[in-house]
Amino acid sequence: MTLSLPNLGLGIGWRAQLAHAILNRPDIGFVEILAEDYFLSETIPPPLQALHDRGVHIIPHGVGLNLGGAEPIDPARLAALGELAQRMQAPFVSEHIAFVRAAGLETGHLLPIPRTHAMLDILVKNIRQAEAALPVPLVLENIAILFDWPNAEMDEAAFLNAICERTDALLLLDLENIYANARNLGGDPVALLDRLPLERVAYVHVAGGYEADGVFHDTHAHPLHEEVVALVEALYARMAVPGVMLERDDRFPDDAELGTELDAIAAAIARGNIERHERGFAHPVLSDAS
Amino acid sequence: MMSASREAISDTQADLVRALVHGTPVPAGFDEQRVQAVARSLVNKRRQALARIWPSLVKRVGDSFIAKFTEYGQTHPLPTSANALADGRAFLAWLAVKEPPTDDLRIEALAYDLRWRETPLGLCRRGGFGIKIARLAQSEKWLLGLRTPWRGDRWWGMPANV
Numbered sequence: 024m025t026l027s028l029p030n031l032g033l034g035i036g037w038r039a040q041l042a043h044a045i046l047n048r049p050d051i052g053f054v055e056i057l058a059e060d061y062f063l064s065e066t067i068p069p070p071l072q073a074l075h076d077r078g079v080h081i082i083p084h085g086v087g088l089n090l091g092g093a094e095p096i097d098p099a100r101l102a103a104l105g106e107l108a109q110r111m112q113a114p115f116v117s118e119h120i121a122f123v124r125a126a127g128l129e130t131g132h133l134l135p136i137p138r139t140h141a142m143l144d145i146l147v148k149n150i151r152q153a154e155a156a157l158p159v160p161l162v163l164e165n166i167a168i169l170f171d172w173p174n175a176e177m178d179e180a181a182f183l184n185a186i187c188e189r190t191d192a193l194l195l196l197d198l199e200n201i202y203a204n205a206r207n208l209g210g211d212p213v214a215l216l217d218r219l220p221l222e223r224v225a226y227v228h229v230a231g232g233y234e235a236d237g238v239f240h241d242t243h244a245h246p247l248h249e250e251v252v253a254l255v256e257a258l259y260a261r262m263a264v265p266g267v268m269l270e271r272d273d274r275f276p277d278d279a280e281l282g283t284e285l286d287a288i289a290a291a292i293a294r295g296n297i298e299r300h301e302r303g304f305a306h307p308v309l310s311d312a313s
Numbered sequence: 314m315m316s317a318s319r320e321a322i323s324d325t326q327a328d329l330v331r332a333l334v335h336g337t338p339v340p341a342g343f344d345e346q347r348v349q350a351v352a353r354s355l356v357n358k359r360r361q362a363l364a365r366i367w368p369s370l371v372k373r374v375g376d377s378f379i380a381k382f383t384e385y386g387q388t389h390p391l392p393t394s395a396n397a398l399a400d401g402r403a404f405l406a407w408l409a410v411k412e413p414p415t416d417d418l419r420i421e422a423l424a425y426d427l428r429w430r431e432t433p434l435g436l437c438r439r440g441g442f443g444i445k446i447a448r449l450a451q452s453e454k455w456l457l458g459l460r461t462p463w464r465g466d467r468w469w470g471m472p473a474n475v
Contacts, residue, residue, distance in 0.1 A: 059434075063432065063435050093326055094323070125329070127393075128335075134333075141318035144318075169351050238347075240354075273361065
């Protein structure tokens with residue numbers, strides 16, 4: 024598969040509360056919108072239209088496809104996601120490697136799936152169904168989990184590699200989720216980066232969280248952790264991926280604080296780029312998107 | 314027909330969701346404490362999402378909002394639209410059965426009903442004409458809500474004793 028991904032640059036999750044701060048950052052190259060919020064409207068809200076007119080990419084990000092569910096994907100949801108992608112002229116749409124409902128019950132939460140060959144077969148079938156129905160490429164995100172399934176046959180890197188081998192899906196690498204999982208369940212985030220097919224990464228999520236009762240919660244409501252910013256640098260030292268975006272969903276900071284976090288991400292990208300060029304042939308760059 | 318492995322995964326996913334939503338036993342092999350921690354966080358997450366999207370509801374329920382929503386959330390799953398506003402409307406319906414609603418809360422519910430229709434894909438804004446009439450017990454007023462294609466939603470109050 025030949026990949027030709029748009030250069031996205033610095034991005035942020037679109038939230039009405041952040042509209043002012045986002046419009047005032049001319050270096051924002053892309054925003055992500057919560058796909059389900061726009062399924063049943065027929066227009067683009069004016070502030071998003073203004074960003075779109077400026078050339079900012081708008082990426083619909085779904086939470087309800089249930090790609091990791093044992094049942095086939097609901098065609099009505101796929102159609103709605105595809106129509107939204109076309110309305111927003113999106114380069115791709117993203118979803119999660121997770122399940123959100125079963126037995127007719129909605130959880131409103133991204134839940135882990137077993138990393139087994141049987142689950143992989145189901146997931147691949149669902150991804151292919153989605154890819155066949157969508158007008159743009161599908162990008163898949165790794166989730167944060169507080170508990171895991173028993174009897175895993177693969178670790179997360181092997182599972183993600185297997186998905187990429189068997190489908191055309193791209194990756195939305197959530198570095199905050201990788202960091203959170205390493206804290207809660209063990210593992211080395213940088214070692215994981217070394218084993219992932221980084222040339223398939225379409226973009227990256229970073230966010231903040233906090234620890235309570237010995238558990239790290241991926242809240243998207245707290246300041247970014249230095250360790251997560253360091254992972255952005257470590258990633259770019261290995262590969263220039265198309266873009267990185269900040270997710271902030273609650274306890275919204277003022278424009279200055281948000282700006283500081285975006286600046287920190289941009290600086291980490293710049294440091295990573297320098298490291299990669301200094302390393303030269305030690306880490307050959309296969310598709311430099313910058 | 315489902316293969317045996319697909320069926321096993323489907324069954325365990327259903328058991329896990331029931332454990333998270335209904336508090337049934339956590340399936341074998343899972344970290345019970347962590348699953349229960351997620352179950353608790355799900356109700357909090359719904360409450361926080363509702364507070365963000367429908368702040369006037371939270372204000373009008375008052376200080377007992379957290380306690381009341383937690384009681385509702387632990388016994389009632391998220392509506393199939395998985396929408397926070399729809400969750401809030403279902404919460405108001407649950408609350409109205411428990412205690413007679415204040416005028417303020419009835420107005421919140423009526424405003425939702427005049428504007429939104431719940432579908433499996435989310436909430437759909439109602440179009441065309443619509444009307445809501447209610448007698449408000451506390452203020453002894455009639456409330457009239459009218460939706461028209463050109464003016465949107467409009468509300469009028471009238472004394473009930475005339």
